[in-house]
Amino acid sequence: MITIRLSRRARLFSLPIRTLILTSTCTLVSLPLLAGCTNNAPAGSTGATAGGNPRALTVQATDSECKLSTTSAPSGTITFAVTNGGSKVTEFYLYGEDGKRIVGEVENIGPGITRELVLKVEPGNYITACKPGMAGDGIRAPFSVSDSDQQGSGGYDIQLVERAERQISAVRRRSD
Amino acid sequence: MLANFLIGLREGLEAALIVSILVAYLVKSGRRHLLPQIWLGVAIAVAVSLGFGAALTFGPKGLTFEAQELIGGLLSIVAVGFVTWMIFWMAKAARSLSGELRSQIDKAADASRWSLAIVALLAVGREGLETALFLWAATQTAAQGTGSTAGPLLGAALGLLVAVVLGYLIYRGALKINLSRFFTWTGAFLIVIAAGVLAYGVHDLQEAQFLPGLNNLAFDVSGAIPPTSWYGTLLKGVFNFSPATTVLEAIAWLGYFIPTMTIFLYQKRQRTQGPSRQTPEPVAASGRK
Secondary structure: OHHHHHHHHHHHHHHHHHHHHHHHHHHHHHHHHOOOEEEOOOOOOOOOOOOOOOOEEEEEEOOOOEEEOOOEEEOEEEEEEEEEOOOOOEEEEEEOOOOOOEEEEEEEEOOOOEEEEEEEEOOEEEEEEEOOOOOOOOEEEEEEEEOOOOOOOOOOOHHHHHHHHHHHHHHHHHHO | OHHHHHHHHHHHHHHHHHHHHHHHHHHHOOOHHHHHHHHHHHHHHHHHHHHHHHHHHHOOEEEOHHHHHHHHHHHHHHHHHHHHHHHHHHHHHHHHHHOOOHHHHHHHHHHOHHHHHHHHHHHHHOOHHHHHHHHHHHHHHHHOOOOOOOHHHHHHHHHHHHHHHHHHHHHHHHHHOOHHHHHHHHHHHHHHHHHHHHHHHHHHHHHOOOOOOOOOEEEEOOOOOOOOOHHHHHHHHHHOOOOEEEHHHHHHHHHHHHHHHHHHHHHHHHHHHHHHHHOHHHHHHHHHO
16 A cells, blocks of 8 residues: 555656755755765766766776776866676775775675765875775775865866766757 | 675665564554554665665766765664664563553554654665665666676675565564563564664764774674675674674674663563562452452
8 A cells, every 4th residue: 555655656756756855865965964965977887988087987896806997096076986897795995095094985896796986085195995805904006196176076177067068968969 | 696695685684674573563462553654664765765876876966985974874873772762662562561551552652653664764774775876786787788787686686585585584483472572582682783783883984984993993803704604694684793893883882782781681570570579469369259
């Protein structure tokens, strides 16, 4: 009975409710967190790096390796798309220079799965780590973030331009 | 497949156990009319988690690491509060079952109606977002063009399914044992679960830098209990046992477990002593007959 009621309600609001959930939860979350929500990098898990977004990185993780597409990136909102090509469940960490402070982490990357770690990173030196088997120190490597104009979202930046371009093409598609 | 199966099992187990104990309790104590509230709580948690997870996965906005950890951590701590309330509410309602009037019990139960929905909602929703993000990532793997495989999604779904089945078996088993034993065991069991959830929440907040001491370990038995093993999965899934536990996690666990269990057992003793002191009267009354 409940499920019927719910599904009917969901159908009624289907489109607006998504935006509603998204915006309201983002607002709810981000209010106390300053900026809990962030823009997803245009180059996503599909590995579409054609645009050459220097902040969209890929990580190929296996049971014995942790290969990053690049070991440096400009500061701002960086996306690590971590693909697990091994047989063990893995985790990906971005540590501070001391190798202890967790800057960001994504868990539960099962074999065959790609998951993204999205985070705002300040210029500086960092350490990346894959943890196949979810234990130990993991496979570590240095990572550096150079100073750039973009300190997170806002302002004149690549993401903004790309977003505008997406919107233009969406309008074009609609008018066709 | 197996690894993804174990993730699904781990993420689903604890929620399945809490909900099945709650349902078993309501059925055993003749409060079936409160069941819709439980299912509503579960349905909302699943819908919001999947919806929010999908929006974050496929939409233009993502969630920062800190925000996700803070959600997980705070929801865990709130969940501990509600599960603790549930333990003592069940115990209190059990006491009133023997002594007080039936109408009084039902009034009390009605007042707690929405709290029950929230318990179910939090039990499922606590790790719902992380599970949803994992499931959607597995779905992406199944749906993308080249090298797509449904293996991970299938494994994850099977894991969740097994968690639900285990919950159902616990429910069936719980129906068979007598009520007072049921309260003692489920109560004690839930206290251990809640202590684990609290420790987990503390760890999330430590990871997000809201609490210090992430690298200050109390013990590390990852060698003896690998997190990828089936027993590591069960320990993590049911009791949130982390092979590498920080000092603050251990303090939180003990700081919750010791007083809560003490109060619970003390109340239980009072409960069992209470009726026994009263028993002579009915016996005397029947003797007069």
